[in-house]
Amino acid sequence: MNVAVPAGVQVSLAVPQVPLPEPSQGAVDPAVALLRLARQYPDQFVRVRFRADGCVVGRFDRDGWTAIVRAAGLTAALTALGLRP
Numbered sequence: 037m038n039v040a041v042p043a044g045v046q047v048s049l050a051v052p053q054v055p056l057p058e059p060s061q062g063a064v065d066p067a068v069a070l071l072r073l074a075r076q077y078p079d080q081f082v083r084v085r086f087r088a089d090g091c092v093v094g095r096f097d098r099d100g101w102t103a104i105v106r107a108a109g110l111t112a113a114l115t116a117l118g119l120r121p
Contacts, residue, residue: 069110072119084110093117 066084073082073093081096082104090108094101107113 066110069114069119072114073117076117076119084113086110 070082070084073084076082077095083094083096083101085092085094090106091110091113092106093104093113095104096102105113105116107116
């Protein structure tokens with residue numbers, strides 16, 4: 037394992053982090069979120085990709101995957117789509 041990280045590294049390693057949701061937004065259960073997305077886009081494939089800079093919600097159509105919304109986190113993405121109660 038020590039071989040994977042060189043000695044004397046002067047630059048910090050990047051660690052993917054997502055800002056915490058605002059207290060008013062609260063955390064969201066990913067399973068519930070996916071069910072909401074599925075109801076919003078019936079008979080279509082939807083996905084949520086978590087990345088270092090947030091998450092991307094997308095759907096699959098004839099042209100491939102299309103991003104629907106990009107947000108700092110899943111809670112913000114659902115809010116942007118109007119799927120938060």
